[in-house]
Amino acid sequence: MTPVHFSFTSAFTLGLMGLAFNRMHLLSALLCLEGMMLSLFIALALWALQFESTGFSSTPMLLLAFSACEASTGLALLVATARTHGTDHLQNLNLLQC
Secondary structure, eight states, X not given: OOHHHHHXXXXXXXXXXXXXXXXXXXXXXXXXXXXXXXXXXXXXXXXHHHHTOSSSTTHHHHHHHHHHHHHHHHHHHXXXXXXXXXXXXXXXXXXXXX
16 A cells, blocks of 8 residues: 555545534534545546546546535535524534424
């Protein structure tokens, strides 16, 4: 395993572990998701450069577009949750109360 491959794998794994174990605030969960998407974007960009094919060059940009949509949706949910519940704690959110 090359050091570059190890660094992107460890960045994705740390983001996944942060998402799984540190579920106190919605903002920290969104930051962990963004870290995971950033590591995936850089890994896909390097993968496309390694193959030197035009077919793979659009894949990182497509992932980046989905990541931007995910971030905007997450921030909209964060603002709506903070306005209705007064906090962004995930303990206060319950889907059965909707």
